Amino acid sequence: MATEYERKAQMISKINDEIVKNGFKSLTMDNMSKIMGISRGKLYQYFASKDEVIEAVVARYIRFIEEKSMIGQPDNHQGYVDEFVSIFFQNIILASSASDVFVNDLKEIYPDLYHSFTESMTKRQAAIENFYDAGITHNVFNQGMNTRLLHLQDQTMLSLIVLPAFLFKHRLEPAQVMRDYLHLRVTAVIAPPYQHLVNQEHVDAQIKHLDEKFRRVMWMTT
Incomplete structure (x- = not known):
């Protein structure tokens, strides 16, 4: 039997997809209860207000x-390559889930939550840059890279390739563009002697999973 924490987590997971696509400015408790597939009364058993739902989503x-x-x-060397690939897919997940409409609504309506969110992202950016610097020091990654620019480039590009309009305009398929962009990053970042250490089976599984998720969440007709 699911615990109260698990039930709340399931409810937040269901509303999360809607918020990613359309933001939350116009959502009401009635809307949210329908999306979660529960009664309005049941929703109020777990969340006293819309504010509490949004706080839980941000948390x-x-x-x-x-x-x-x-x-x-x-x-x-293998550990550096594996971590590099994991960071790549984590960044895709973050780029797709923290959509512009969600972040803009957060900034406008809940500035304190927006601050906490951006602060966490800034700390993550610093951690990734430190990881890249360590990889350069150990000669696993190519020498002479600007690690901050590298991370910013990923943020910019990944925020585009999860947008349906961008993919449609350039006639790109989600799975293929993820695969091709990862190949570009591997070539640009990982030193040639270690590029073969990329676990292709793991990459294929991750791309398949994300492709299915994005088609359901981002590319479905609203």
Whole structure:
């Protein structure tokens, strides 16, 4: 039997997709209860107001960001390559879930939550830059890279390739563009002697999972 925490987590997971696509400015408790597939009364048993729902959604994001920001320094070449690939897919998830409409609504309506959210993202950025610097020091990553520019480039590009309009305009398929962009990053970041260490089976599984998720959430007709 699910605990209260697990039930609340399931409810937040269901509303999250709607918020990613359309923001939350116009959402009401009635709307949210329908999206969650529960009665309005049931929703109020767990959340006293819309504010509490939004707070729970943001807390979910921040937990994910903070969990994935605990990036260590691997002790071998394979560890650096595996971590690099994991960071790539984590960044795709964040780019797709923290949509512009969600972030803009957050900034406008809940500035304190927006501050907490952006602060967590800033800490994650610093952790990733430190990881890249360590990889350069250990000669696993290419020398002479600007690690801050590298991360900013990823943020910019990944925020585009999760947009349906961008993909449609350029006749790109989600799975293929993820695969091709990862190949570009591997070539640009990982030193040639270690590029073969990329676990292609893991990459294929991640792309398949994300492709299915994005088609359901981002590319479905609203």
